[in-house]
Amino acid sequence: MQAAAALNHPREMPQDIRWMNAAAAALAAALVVLLVAAGLIKWSRQAYFDIRRISVEGDLQRNNLATVRANVLPHLKGGFFTIDLARARDTFEALPWVRHAVVRRIWPNELRVTLEEHRPAAYWHHADREDELVNTYGEVFDANIGDVEDEPLPTLAAPANPTPDEARVMLDMLHRLQPLVQPLQGDIDTLQLTDRGSWSVELDNDANLELGRGNAEELQARIERFVRTLPVLHRQYPAPLVYADLRYPEGYAVRLRGVSTSQETKGSKPPVAPKKP
Template identity: 25%
Template sequence: MSKVGTKTLVIGLLLAGLVGIIGYKAVTKGHIRPLAIKSVSLPIKYVRTEGVFQYLSKNEIKTVLQPLVMTGYFDADMQAIHSTVATLPWVDTVTVKRIWPDAIDIKVREKKPYARWGKNSLITERGVIFTPNNLEQFKNLTVVTGPEMQQVKVLEIMKGIKTALADQSLQLMEFSVNDRGAWKIKLATGLEILLGRNEQLKKLQRYLKTLAVLKQEQVDAMAIVDLRYPNGYAVSWKPGTEEIDWSTIAIPNNEIQAHEKAIQSR
């Protein structure tokens, strides 16, 4: 390398070092501020709510979400939004996602009440219990009660009972299972039926078979039917009912068999 080239290289290095020293001092003394990259927080302008709503309103969803969407597009806590919507009594499932550049999209599926659970709650066909504010509009649904955490099993039993009663054009209004496992049902006519803890469906079917050979006024006069007997049942009659001579309405065995064959041939 020539002497001229060597001198040029040395001078260049000295100048670079001098600029570095001056720059460092300027920054440390505050004359020059380091470049900082700040994230721009885009505002959320729209909250889109989708779904078929019969009991839940979009305004109800937007009201609970308002504090959560006041942040920016990137700062919004999607998990918090999901959890908040999911806690609304009528919400079955919910999905949440961002829509660029300024929207949040929320898809909601509503719960469908299948029956009432106790006095204050509803239950879906899958056995999900929830408690909305107003139950008045669901007063015609069947009322179901049972042991805690056994609602799915109780609901399946109730469905079988409803089917058996519907075959006789009877409507189930109440079904309960107590802590000892005893069943009790109440029909739309007001009739209460005690089924006990053993072979309940078999006993119910046996009672329903007798309805075909009883007079309607005799059935209507029943207040409580106790099926907790191995081979029959006891009846409590409504007040004012005349004493019934059971010998006049005894059911011959061949009539019961004929009724059973008629049911099987349907």
């Protein structure tokens, strides 16, 4: 009876043998995975998957497909599976006038790229470096100034050490003030901000406005007051505007071509007018 019971209940496998069998199975599985991975890597590097085509999308005005390919292809490394899309994006964004690039793989050997170009809004000028450009987002970018020499772009004359968002602030100020100076028969040619935070405007009809310090609302109020009262002055002195100093709290000083005068508001002390040129 004891022998029969022993046959019905075989002795369990020792613990160490079970561990050895599990380790062997895991090792075999890992080897299979490695072999498959090596095969896939070798397969993915076949010449068939080399990038052979680049399609470019986007509203391009400064670049064309031939230029993009010629400048980018020598710098692209890898095939369909192995190319680094982030590095490829950086390569496209290094092209002149390119602000942003989105790069996608298209099976089996194509890259499809969507490019966004900078749209110039103004020249960027300050004493520390050569002139650059500001795009419509208020971002400073480097490009060939000669590419826009025929475009009537205003100039943003920045302080010597502008802050990172200075261009955006100045472009916003330009957009706020431009409609206000239309009655002066000119557009803003140069908007300047000094190191001390004082603003001034030069119009394309050679008139200059000293606006002083302040936020956008304060500067707007000064220009609106000046534009509102200038026709009264012109009825007495019908001469082109040369210079206006709007920094006075309740008045302004002007210089007309051939005439010097000052304009005061009711109940205020008249400011001293600039000397006649």
